[in-house]
Amino acid sequence: MKLTGIELVTVALPLVAPFRTSFGTETEREALLLRVVTDEGEGWGECVAMMEPLYSSEYVAGCVDVLSRFLVPAVAAVEDLTADQVARVLAPVKGHRMAKAALEMGVLDAELRVKDVSFGTALGAARTTVPCGVSVGIMDSVGDLLDAVDRYVAEGYVRVKLKIEPGWDVEPVRAVRERHPDLPLQVDANTAYRRSDARHLAKLDPFDLLLIEQPLDEEDIVGHAQLARTMSTPICLDESIVSARAAADAIALGACSIVNVKPGRVGGYLESRRIHDVCMANDIALWCGGMLETGIGRAANVALAALPGFTLPGDTSASDRYYRTDVTEPFRMDEGHLTVPTGAGLGVTPLPDVLAEVTVRTEWLTW
Numbered sequence: 001m002k003l004t005g006i007e008l009v010t011v012a013l014p015l016v017a018p019f020r021t022s023f024g025t026e027t028e029r030e031a032l033l034l035r036v037v038t039d040e041g042e043g044w045g046e047c048v049a050m051m052e053p054l055y056s057s058e059y060v061a062g063c064v065d066v067l068s069r070f071l072v073p074a075v076a077a078v079e080d081l082t083a084d085q086v087a088r089v090l091a092p093v094k095g096h097r098m099a100k101a102a103l104e105m106g107v108l109d110a111e112l113r114v115k116d117v118s119f120g121t122a123l124g125a126a127r128t129t130v131p132c133g134v135s136v137g138i139m140d141s142v143g144d145l146l147d148a149v150d151r152y153v154a155e156g157y158v159r160v161k162l163k164i165e166p167g168w169d170v171e172p173v174r175a176v177r178e179r180h181p182d183l184p185l186q187v188d189a190n191t192a193y194r195r196s197d198a199r200h201l202a203k204l205d206p207f208d209l210l211l212i213e214q215p216l217d218e219e220d221i222v223g224h225a226q227l228a229r230t231m232s233t234p235i236c237l238d239e240s241i242v243s244a245r246a247a248a249d250a251i252a253l254g255a256c257s258i259v260n261v262k263p264g265r266v267g268g269y270l271e272s273r274r275i276h277d278v279c280m281a282n283d284i285a286l287w288c289g290g291m292l293e294t295g296i297g298r299a300a301n302v303a304l305a306a307l308p309g310f311t312l313p314g315d316t317s318a319s320d321r322y323y324r325t326d327v328t329e330p331f332r333m334d335e336g337h338l339t340v341p342t343g344a345g346l347g348v349t350p351l352p353d354v355l356a357e358v359t360v361r362t363e364w365l366t367w
């Protein structure tokens with residue numbers, strides 16, 4: 001294949017409700033979609049960067065810049081392009097994993113549509129459906145939180161993840177555990193705590209949580225290893241795991257016993273599969289995280305989450321968890337599960353009228 005054009009499509013989707021985490025509140029998801037055009041066919045990629053560099057160092061405008069000036073020209077120069085070359089071609093550019101992931105995803109989707117092979121088949125899916133976890137933000141009151149959790153449990157979600165931060169942790173978790181004694185429950189701190197909070201975090205141990213996700217700074221691997229020795233709740237890493245090597249190092253240092261993999265954060269679906277293989281080889285539980293993806297990224301995440309090493313429900317929720325209208329046919333949960341798309345490539349494409357309605361900026365890159 002030869003790249004002949006890329007359309008950078010920025011879409012803005014209002015969230016059905018504000019989503020608050022320890023680093024901010026989202027009311028709208030502005031996402032960057034890539035329409036990758038080649039001489040043999042086209043594909044779609046989704047860049048998971050947020051509008052502002054608060055989850056990680058990347059942000060939408062920065063991704064547009066690095067794609068336009070560095071990443072797309074490098075891939076466009078390749079004559080016989082295949083998706084498994086993209087990471088190597090982009091390696092000279094340091095960092096920018098979310099931007100790289102979106103470009104690799106679009107090339108992979110184009111390649112697989114041409115070959116009439118689904119993402120799931122190409123990645124090695126072992127299941128036809130995946131269990132749905134749901135992420136619940138920080139709320140104004142414990143009562144509001146219990147109402148939200150009750151609603152998600154009634155909808156069929158098989159696992160609930162609660163966002164926590166200093167001042168909103170032990171009490172809300174205790175209330176949810178008392179209301180739902182047998183519910184698979186975990187918490188996500190998004191790096192909001194410090195090593196000195198270890199004794200306080202151990203107060204979460206009585207609630208039989210599946211895990212506590214990224215309590216400390218993404219660069220504090222030693223701190224997580226120390227915390228793992230003072231808490232019975234398993235430590236799961238998210239922001240710290242930026243590659244298969246980072247996963248192998250964190251596991252070897254005892255910094256985590258569970259990994260959340262997000263393809264955008266690690267540079268793409270092919271690196272995600274390498275992280276999957278590292279976790280399987282080390283008997284480390286794995287689940288697929290979410291970045292409020294549209295149906296484009298959601299389709300790819302559901303395919304990834306169907307691989308055999310994904311042993312815990314992921315943040316692979318139905319589209320209506322976040323969006324009244326998705327850019328693709330919505331992902332609908334059936335008895336707590338989503339079906340892995342079986343069509344060529346992602347198996348979904350943006351709905352033209354919806355895409356036109358939610359597009360706030362487009363830019364064609366040609367050369």
Ligand SMILES: O=C(O)CCC(=O)N[C@@H](C(=O)O)c1ccccc1
Nearest residue numbers: 055135190289290291292293315317
């Ligand atoms: O279900 C989803 O897609 C979101 C899951 C989720 O909680 N994502 C969190 C996270 O830190 O993992 C997040 C929220 C907003 C922005 C970035 C990340």
